[in-house]
Amino acid sequence: MSSHQLTGDKRLLELAEDLGNRLLPVFNSPTGMPYVNVNLKTGAIRGEQTNPAEVGTLLIEFGTLSQLTGKPIYYDKAKRALVELYSRRSSIGLVGSGIDVKTGAWTDPISHIGGGIDSYYEYLLKSWLLFGDKDCERMWKASIDAVNKYLADDGPAGFWYGQVNMNSGARVGTDFGALEAFLPGTLALSGDLERARRLEESCYKMWTTSGIEPEELDYSKMKIAYNGYALRPEIIESAYYLHHFTSDSRYLDMGHAFFDSLMKYCRNEVAYAALSNVETKAKRDEMESFFLAETLKYLYLLFSPPQTLDLNKCVFNTEAHPMKQSS
Numbered sequence: 001m002s003s004h005q006l007t008g009d010k011r012l013l014e015l016a017e018d019l020g021n022r023l024l025p026v027f028n029s030p031t032g033m034p035y036v037n038v039n040l041k042t043g044a045i046r047g048e049q050t051n052p053a054e055v056g057t058l059l060i061e062f063g064t065l066s067q068l069t070g071k072p073i074y075y076d077k078a079k080r081a082l083v084e085l086y087s088r089r090s091s092i093g094l095v096g097s098g099i100d101v102k103t104g105a106w107t108d109p110i111s112h113i114g115g116g117i118d119s120y121y122e123y124l125l126k127s128w129l130l131f132g133d134k135d136c137e138r139m140w141k142a143s144i145d146a147v148n149k150y151l152a153d154d155g156p157a158g159f160w161y162g163q164v165n166m167n168s169g170a171r172v173g174t175d176f177g178a179l180e181a182f183l184p185g186t187l188a189l190s191g192d193l194e195r196a197r198r199l200e201e202s203c204y205k206m207w208t209t210s211g212i213e214p215e216e217l218d219y220s221k222m223k224i225a226y227n228g229y230a231l232r233p234e235i236i237e238s239a240y241y242l243h244h245f246t247s248d249s250r251y252l253d254m255g256h257a258f259f260d261s262l263m264k265y266c267r268n269e270v271a272y273a274a275l276s277n278v279e280t281k282a283k284r285d286e287m288e289s290f291f292l293a294e295t296l297k298y299l300y301l302l303f304s305p306p307q308t309l310d311l312n313k314c315v316f317n318t319e320a321h322p323m324k325q326s327s
Contacts, residue, residue, distance in 0.1 A: 002321035027077040033101040052095045055085045056120035059127045067326040093146030094166040111166040115179045119318040126315040159198040160219045174220035178232040185238035210278045212261045229275040233294035240302040255302045294320040
């Protein structure tokens with residue numbers, strides 16, 4: 001769909017609609033939240049145990065498909081899933097890490113902003129911005145208020161977001177990692193530049209401690225909790241948003257540091273390698289496709305002229321594909 005919007009090639013839209021139709025059976029659960037898997041040939045579905053990110057990271061794509069085809073079913077199915085998940089948040093406004101799409105019962109009460117939840121929050125905001133959806137605006141504002149109240153952790157080691165029990169708000173963990181580094185950019189996009197700036201500084205501290213960021217850091221001790229690096233883009237994405245909205249050269253300086261680290265520690269004779277250990281800089285024989293689709297794209301955008309992309313007319317989906325507002 002993004003390529004169709006950029007090129008006008010109708011064949012791409014036809015492919016997107018065909019895939020959208022083949023995906024629709026995932027929503028045939030008692031709650032309307034999607035099953036994890038669907039057989040694209042038979043429509044058979046499976047996988048009842050899922051998480052907020054898998055439920056809530058659909059509306060930008062399915063909503064855009066509805067706008068491009070004039071068929072509301074895609075938007076309606078994806079939005080119902082989002083609303084059903086939101087309606088099951090706890091009394092203090094948080095979601096957990098795991099949920100059953102058949103029963104709607106939470107299977108894991110740990111709340112955080114990392115993998116498995118992250119893009120649920122991102123899509124609440126971006127669906128509001130892309131579609132002007134007032135329900136998404138309301139859900140985003142209520143959700144980020146709860147996140148800032150219970151997950152934010154402001155202490156001697158800096159400003160971070162950790163893990164809490166979704167029902168009580170009790171702190172249960174102090175891990176923050178490469179995936180969580182999306183949040184400064186999302187906060188900046190929402191207009192909360194004060195928190196965005198402070199959190200990006202914490203992310204930068206996480207990156208520079210070992211010369212490149214670890215997958216997970218225990219910020220209460222400033223000790224690495226998981227020492228891999230998968231070539232992730234989130235910290236660079238956030239620097240791009242912050243530079244876009246502030247024009248502060250601080251974020252260009254960060255970008256230079258990120259680029260230099262990638263050149264120094266990840267480049268090899270054929271590609272760029274993920275690291276199995278950020279302390280020893282040992283490489284893995286692996287390069288995820290998101291390195292090209294996201295990491296390098298956000299580096300390019302960070303150093304591009306500000307008029308390269310108008311964020312008032314499009315949003316990036318969670319895999320960095322620009323999706324335009326309908327005219």
